[in-house]
Amino acid sequence: MAANNTPRGKKPVKFTFNISWIYILLLVGIGWMLFSQNGANPQKEEWDEVKQQWLAGDIKEVVFIRNEFEGRVTIKPDRLGKFEDKFGGVLPKKSPHFIFLVSGSFNAEEMFGELNDQLPEGDRVKVVIETHESFWGVLEWLIFPLLLILMWVFMFRGMNRNMGGGGGAGGVFNVGKATGKLAEKNSIKVTFKDVAGLYGAKDEVMEIVDFLKNPKKYTALGGKIPKGALLVGPPGTGKTLLAKAVAGEADVPFFSISGSDFVEMFVGVGASRVRDLFRQAKEKSPCIVFIDEIDAVGRARSKNGGFSSNDERENTLNQLLTEMDGFGSNSGIIILAATNRADILDKALMRAGRFDRQIYVDLPELKEREEIFKVHLSKLKLDPALDTSFLAKQTPGFSGADIANVCNEAALIAARKNKKFVEKQDFLDAVDRIVGGLEKKSKIIPPAEKRTIAFHEAGHATVSWLLPNANPLLKVTIIPRGKASCAVMSLSVGL
Numbered sequence: 013m014a015a016n017n018t019p020r021g022k023k024p025v026k027f028t029f030n031i032s033w034i035y036i037l038l039l040v041g042i043g044w045m046l047f048s049q050n051g052a053n054p055q056k057e058e059w060d061e062v063k064q065q066w067l068a069g070d071i072k073e074v075v076f077i078r079n080e081f082e083g084r085v086t087i088k089p090d091r092l093g094k095f096e097d098k099f100g101g102v103l104p105k106k107s108p109h110f111i112f113l114v115s116g117s118f119n120a121e122e123m124f125g126e127l128n129d130q131l132p133e134g135d136r137v138k139v140v141i142e143t144h145e146s147f148w149g150v151l152e153w154l155i156f157p158l159l160l161i162l163m164w165v166f167m168f169r170g171m172n173r174n175m176g177g178g179g180g181a182g183g184v185f186n187v188g189k190a191t192g193k194l195a196e197k198n199s200i201k202v203t204f205k206d207v208a209g210l211y212g213a214k215d216e217v218m219e220i221v222d223f224l225k226n227p228k229k230y231t232a233l234g235g236k237i238p239k240g241a242l243l244v245g246p247p248g249t250g251k252t253l254l255a256k257a258v259a260g261e262a263d264v265p266f267f268s269i270s271g272s273d274f275v276e277m278f279v280g281v282g283a284s285r286v287r288d289l290f291r292q293a294k295e296k297s298p299c300i301v302f303i304d305e306i307d308a309v310g311r312a313r314s315k316n317g318g319f320s321s322n323d324e325r326e327n328t329l330n331q332l333l334t335e336m337d338g339f340g341s342n343s344g345i346i347i348l349a350a351t352n353r354a355d356i357l358d359k360a361l362m363r364a365g366r367f368d369r370q371i372y373v374d375l376p377e378l379k380e381r382e383e384i385f386k387v388h389l390s391k392l393k394l395d396p397a398l399d400t401s402f403l404a405k406q407t408p409g410f411s412g413a414d415i416a417n418v419c420n421e422a423a424l425i426a427a428r429k430n431k432k433f434v435e436k437q438d439f440l441d442a443v444d445r446i447v448g449g450l451e452k453k454s455k456i457i458p459p460a461e462k463r464t465i466a467f468h469e470a471g472h473a474t475v476s477w478l479l480p481n482a483n484p485l486l487k488v489t490i491i492p493r494g495k496a497s498c499a500v501m502s503l504s505v506g507l
Contacts, residue, residue, distance in 0.1 A: 054084065054111045055098050062112050066127045066137060070094065073138040075108065076120045080144060083120075084108035200260040207257045208387045209380025209412070210250055216371045217241065217258050220346055224262035224298050227344065238368035239336060240347035242306075244354040245373030248413030251350035254373065255302045258348065265299040267292065271308030274328045282309070282328030290335045290345075298344030306349040312358045329358060336366045375411055378404050384412050388419040393433040403439055418442045444489075465490045 062085060065071050070091040075084040086107040087095065096103060120141055128136045204214055223230055223237040230237055243251040259266035269289065274282040293301050303309075313326050336347060349367065351357065361367060376384055382404040389400065407415060421442035426434040457465070469488055476485045 053104065054108045057085075057098075057110050057112055059083075059112050059114055062110070063127065065110075067130060069131065069135045071137045073107075073140065074124065075140045075142065076124070078120065078141060078143045081114050081116060081118065083112045083114065085110040085112065200256060200266055202253065202256040202260045204257050204261055206387070207250060207253055208383035209376040210254060210373060211380070213243070213254055213371050213373045216369065217254065220348075221258055221262045224264050224300075224344070224346065227298070237346075239345075239365060240349065240367040241369045241371055242354065242357075242362070242367040243348065243350040243371050243373055245352060246375060246411060247352050248411035249373045249375060250412045251373050252302075252304055253412075255300070255348045255350065259300045259302075262298075262300070265296040267296075267299060267301045269301075269303055271303055271305045271310065274309045274332075275325055282324055283331035286328060286331040286335055293345050298346075300346050300348060303347070303349040305351060306361075307351045307353045307356055310349075310351075310357045310361045312356055329361070333360055333366065375409060376415075381407055381410065381415060384415045385419070388416050392419060392423055395433050395435045398434075398436055398439075402436070406440065406443055414446065418446060421445055462490060 062071075062074075062083070065085070065087070066074075070087055071085055072088045073086040075086075076082070077084075084107075087109045092103055092109070095109070120139075124137070124139045128139070131137070207214065220237070220241060227237075243254060245251055255268075256266065267289065274285050289301065293299055309325060309328050309332065311325070311329075313329065347367070354362075354370065362370075382400055385400050385403050389398075403418075407418060410418070418439065419442075422434050422438040425441050425445075426438045429438075431438070469490060473485055473488045476482045
């Protein structure tokens with residue numbers, strides 16, 4: 013048995029590489045490349061020009077690199093002003109000042125010796141002939157690209173890890189994988205009890221739930237269950253919640269993905285994600301695939317292809333149509349989709365065999381709003397005397413999301429006033445806040461203008477009150493809110 017040299021109570025120190033070291037090395041490499049040449053920016057010139065400068069006594073030193081056939085010239089400080097025009101009017105502070113290139117037949121010792129022999133002893137040029145090691149020269153110019161490559165690799169590895177890489181669907185190197193979320197069986201706790209109202213829509217989707225629970229009941233008689241159901245309705249009416257409730261009631265895996273997740277700037281990625289989604293769904297069958305905001309990918313294709321159409325989006329739509337036809341009717345895969353713009357969807361997507369049914373999820377009526385209020389009010393500390401039916405009557409045309417916002421806004425208003433529970437007036441203030449906006453307390457209205465506004469709104473209120481078929485009058489105010497200076501609120505028809 014090997015002895016353990018680690019002291020008791022102390023854990024061995026493990027070295028962990030941090031990506032910050034890559035950036036530090038990159039900066040060091042850039043600095044080395046910049047300052048290895050002493051920060052000089054020499055000008056190129058011909059050998060004949062160098063000879064003239066040599067014989068004129070302007071040159072202080074020449075460094076000749078034999079294996080690179082390159083010479084580096086340093087001008088005397090007192091003679092540097094003669095060449096100001098060659099440096100753009102700004103004299104260099106560091107050397108070398110000039111460089112020249114020669115051919116392979118250039119004999120440096122002989123040529124430099126002849127030129128120095130023509131000069132007096134004190135004006136002769138210092139000559140340095142050297143050979144650069146090829147390995148270090150190559151390494152000097154390769155280190156910067158190598159550091160860039162290392163930084164790129166580590167950066168994208170981090171992005172891939174953060175986006176679910178290593179085999180995950182969202183990584184940079186897995187762009188063709190479906191990015192939908194999978195809720196396994198028994199993990200969805202939402203049922204029809206959690207969905208208040210939506211009586212008609214519930215009845216429509218109950219058949220889907222029954223098929224997923226008892227498929228033989230339908231297949232034994234030769235019947236075919238609809239492949240897909242399209243939930244259509246205004247925003248905030250509970251389409252997504254209803255789809256989750258279907259999966260929770262049926263107790264099957266639930267794939268959820270947004271239509272915009274299919275659309276990418278890379279050609280072919282959207283179609284690849286559609287294929288991967290249906291491949292995963294077939295492996296988990298029976299299951300439900302829910303595509304939210306399907307109008308992002310299912311928009312009607314343009315008749316003038318190539319001019320105004322998006323090829324990538326249309327390819328994705330074509331692949332979706334193919335996949336919905338590709339699996340059998342009794343494979344146990346149900347496609348649910350939600351949109352509030354069914355009028356712009358492609359006709360091929362809406363035909364029988366794909367989305368066979370359209371389930372309209374309308375705005376809740378009076379009784380449904382009351383049930384929705386009960387769901388959201390259960391989380392608040394309320395005044396015992398609060399009447400839920402009264403709140404439902406005060407919110408005509410509100411969706412489920414709007415009612416949830418009213419309840420939250422009422423709680424915030426009550427907390428702002430340091431109340432111990434939420435009262436009736438808090439809900440009325442919340443409705444006014446959502447419908448009309450904030451009160452403009454700083455807006456000064458002259459008394460004459462107030463009188464004119466009051467007469468104007470009184471006319472609206474009188475007409476609504478006296479006409480037998482008009483909507484019932486709810487509230488009249490001349491307090492400016494939002495963009496309006498006054499308001500007449502009435503209940504909608506069909507409470």
